[in-house]
Amino acid sequence: xxxxxxxxxxxxxxxxxxxxxxxxxxxxxxxxxxxxxxxxxxxxxxxxxxxxxxxxxxxxxxxxxxxxxxxxxxxxxxxxxxxxxxxxxxxxxxxxxxxxxxxxxxxxxxxxxxxxxxxxxxxxxx
Amino acid sequence: xxxxxxxxxxxxxxxxxxxxxxxxxxxxxxxxxxxxxxxxxxxxxxxxxxxxxxxxxxxxxxxxxxxxxxxxxxxxxxxxxxxxxxxxxxxxxxxxxxxxxxxxxxxxxxxxxxxxxxxxxxxxxxxxxxxxxxxxxxx
Numbered sequence: 001x002x003x004x005x006x007x008x009x010x011x012x013x014x015x016x017x018x019x020x021x022x023x024x025x026x027x028x029x030x031x032x033x034x035x036x037x038x039x040x041x042x043x044x045x046x047x048x049x050x051x052x053x054x055x056x057x058x059x060x061x062x063x064x065x066x067x068x069x070x071x072x073x074x075x076x077x078x079x080x081x082x083x084x085x086x087x088x089x090x091x092x093x094x095x096x097x098x099x100x101x102x103x104x105x106x107x108x109x110x111x112x113x114x115x116x117x118x119x120x121x122x123x124x125x126x
Numbered sequence: 127x128x129x130x131x132x133x134x135x136x137x138x139x140x141x142x143x144x145x146x147x148x149x150x151x152x153x154x155x156x157x158x159x160x161x162x163x164x165x166x167x168x169x170x171x172x173x174x175x176x177x178x179x180x181x182x183x184x185x186x187x188x189x190x191x192x193x194x195x196x197x198x199x200x201x202x203x204x205x206x207x208x209x210x211x212x213x214x215x216x217x218x219x220x221x222x223x224x225x226x227x228x229x230x231x232x233x234x235x236x237x238x239x240x241x242x243x244x245x246x247x248x249x250x251x252x253x254x255x256x257x258x259x260x261x262x263x264x265x
Contacts, residue, residue, distance in 0.1 A: 027229065030222050037219055041212075041257055049265040052189040059185065072178075079172045086169060108175075115179040118186035 022081060029078035032070070040071045056122055065123030072115045080108040156243035163246075164221035167214040174211050212257055217250035 002009060013019050043064060047055050059065050083104045091097045152158070184195035198204045224242050227233045233242060 027226075030225070034219065034222070037215060041215070045257060045261045046264060048261045052185065052192040055185045055192065068182075075171075076175060079168075079175060082168050083172050086165065111175050111179045115175075115182050118179070118182035121186040122182075 026081045032074040036071045059122035076108045076112040157239045160243035167218040170214045213254040216253040220246045
């Protein structure tokens with residue numbers, strides 16, 4: 001005899017209040033990362049040794065800018081999910097764990113917004 | 127001291143409970159090394175995003191600052207970091223593809239997963255060399 005309400009039982013989410021969403025998003029961003037990282041390496045390699053004018057002109061191309069935005073968003077979301085698992089696996093002190101989980105979100109969001117701002121600035125022609 | 131010592135004793139008692147076997151008890155097999163490297167490269171790439179953002183901000187900032195940042199990446203130290211970055215990216219990419227196969231219950235046998243672990247090491251090294259070779263050629 002369970003003390004759970006029928007709704008809670010059918011939800012099946014337990015005390016974590018969370019199902020396979022983390023796993024699903026981790027794999028979804030991983031799938032997106034495969035072509036995006038190949039494109040990212042392509043862009044960086046093709047710009048090897050080029051001067052500022054060429055690099056700025058490349059990112060002024062809407063296609064390059066949009067691909068680079070997708071790279072940043074997908075990779076940093078994936079990084080956030082991955083680092084969360086690493087923290088949860090190794091850090092067991094409550095305060096340290098939650099401090100690092102929060103820092104992880106702040107870091108990945110911060111880096112993503114910095115990169116997105118830079119790409120948009122070049123994309124819209126600085 | 128009595129109250130602190132009693133809490134220390136209860137802490138001690140908790141530590142004495144039996145534990146399931148952990149990493150140190152298993153023989154280190156290629157698949158384990160590949161798995162550990164997948165996590166380490168993931169953490170490395172996490173902090174490596176700072177370099178990507180730095181490079182993009184430099185490009186958006188203008189020629190003077192871009193040349194300064196380019197100078198760093200072009201230095202021996204900078205190139206070593208980028209070489210390591212490239213390898214970490216390739217290793218994590220191939221490791222991710224392995225996980226996709228395993229998610230589909232494919233290539234998951236003992237023999238096949240060992241082969242895949244070796245393929246990840248060799249493949250990531252080969253892809254890193256290929257990327258750098260192309261980067262040198264297009265320069």
